[in-house]
Amino acid sequence: MVLKVKNLSKSYGRHQVLNDVSLEIRQGEIVALVGPNGSGKSTFLNVIANILNGDSGKVEILGKSNKDITIYQKYSYMIDNTVLYGYLTGLDHLKFVCETHKLSKELIRKAVELVGIKGFINKKVKEYSLGMKQQLLFTMAILNEPEFLVLDEPFNGLDPTTIIKVREILLNLKDKGTTILLSSHNLAEVDQMTSHIVFIKDGKFIEEDISKYQEDIYYFTVNDSKKTKSYLLDFISNCEFNKDNFEDKITTLNEREIAVKTKEISLNKIIKLIGEVDEITNIRKEIVGAEKRYIALYGKV
Numbered sequence: 001m002v003l004k005v006k007n008l009s010k011s012y013g014r015h016q017v018l019n020d021v022s023l024e025i026r027q028g029e030i031v032a033l034v035g036p037n038g039s040g041k042s043t044f045l046n047v048i049a050n051i052l053n054g055d056s057g058k059v060e061i062l063g064k065s066n067k068d069i070t071i072y073q074k075y076s077y078m079i080d081n082t083v084l085y086g087y088l089t090g091l092d093h094l095k096f097v098c099e100t101h102k103l104s105k106e107l108i109r110k111a112v113e114l115v116g117i118k119g120f121i122n123k124k125v126k127e128y129s130l131g132m133k134q135q136l137l138f139t140m141a142i143l144n145e146p147e148f149l150v151l152d153e154p155f156n157g158l159d160p161t162t163i164i165k166v167r168e169i170l171l172n173l174k175d176k177g178t179t180i181l182l183s184s185h186n187l188a189e190v191d192q193m194t195s196h197i198v199f200i201k202d203g204k205f206i207e208e209d210i211s212k213y214q215e216d217i218y219y220f221t222v223n224d225s226k227k228t229k230s231y232l233l234d235f236i237s238n239c240e241f242n243k244d245n246f247e248d249k250i251t252t253l254n255e256r257e258i259a260v261k262t263k264e265i266s267l268n269k270i271i272k273l274i275g276e277v278d279e280i281t282n283i284r285k286e287i288v289g290a291e292k293r294y295i296a297l298y299g300k301v
């Protein structure tokens with residue numbers, strides 16, 4: 001087990017944030033920690049990182065107590081940007097991580113290239129935007145090629161292309177065996193990365209495999225979306241397109257784009273059908289599901 005948390009509780013004064021929660025994460029999994037503002041995500045991550053003390057309970061990381069500092073050779077925690085020093089450069093921070101973990105300097109070059117932050121690592125952090133700080137924190141977190149990577153809202157403040165890049169890096173790390181625990185409010189991103197979600201509600205964990213709620217939506221760019229839709233309607237049962245509605249559906253988004261969400265017919269079959277009446281110039285895939293589960297658990301505001 002990479003993470004083993006048993007009967008953990010944490011209160012701030014009389015406010016109990018975590019109430020006897022337990023969690024086990026196996027090697028190679030990606031687990032998302034999800035919950036509304038103030039539900040206790042950062043508190044939980046800070047307690048497992050031993051930055052905060054729990055009131056009771058036990059935490060083991062990679063088979064050792066979380067109080068054992070040797071775990072940091074194989075474990076990394078991307079915390080929020082308050083840990084950065086404004087008067088130091090990004091490179092200074094990376095060198096510092098290298099020195100504390102006794103890592104080879106070559107890893108800096110590798111990680112900087114991978115995340116693509118070369119353009120600003122020599123600038124002082126006080127001149128960074130939020131997204132630049134996030135990218136630096138992310139680079140610092142992956143520098144030691146950790147076996148267990150924990151990230152507190154890694155997508156916060158990132159632009160869409162950087163989000164895609166960070167997602168791809170995380171999925172590659174997972175393929176190489178890294179275990180990942182991340183907190184996020186970005187449920188669209190959570191859907192792209194995992195179906196294993198730990199929801200926090202009233203201090204308790206609700207751990208779920210939400211794959212049964214997740215569905216693929218395919219977006220096709222064609223020449224005439226109306227004509228394509230009416231042709232597909234003979235094959236796919238239709239209803240109004242709405243991400244909250246999990247029936248099979250098909251809709252035109254504009255003159256050129258059509259969205260198809262179905263479990264009834266495979267992607268190959270849809271491509272073949274569209275090919276009979278129109279030409280596909282682009283296909284995009286999105287997975288949805290976490291938001292539906294979130295609304296069911298916490299309700300709409």
Ligand SMILES: Nc1ncnc2c1ncn2[C@@H]1O[C@H](COP(=O)(O)OP(=O)(O)OP(=O)(O)O)[C@@H](O)[C@H]1O
Nearest residue numbers: 012013015017035036037038039040041042043044
């Ligand atoms: N140092 C502290 N002293 C007192 N209360 C605190 C402290 N830190 C956090 N809290 C409270 O604990 C609760 C959980 O906070 P936490 O930051 O863990 O939530 P979160 O789920 O990470 O929130 P967000 O999504 O807004 O980042 C909140 O009600 C917060 O006000």
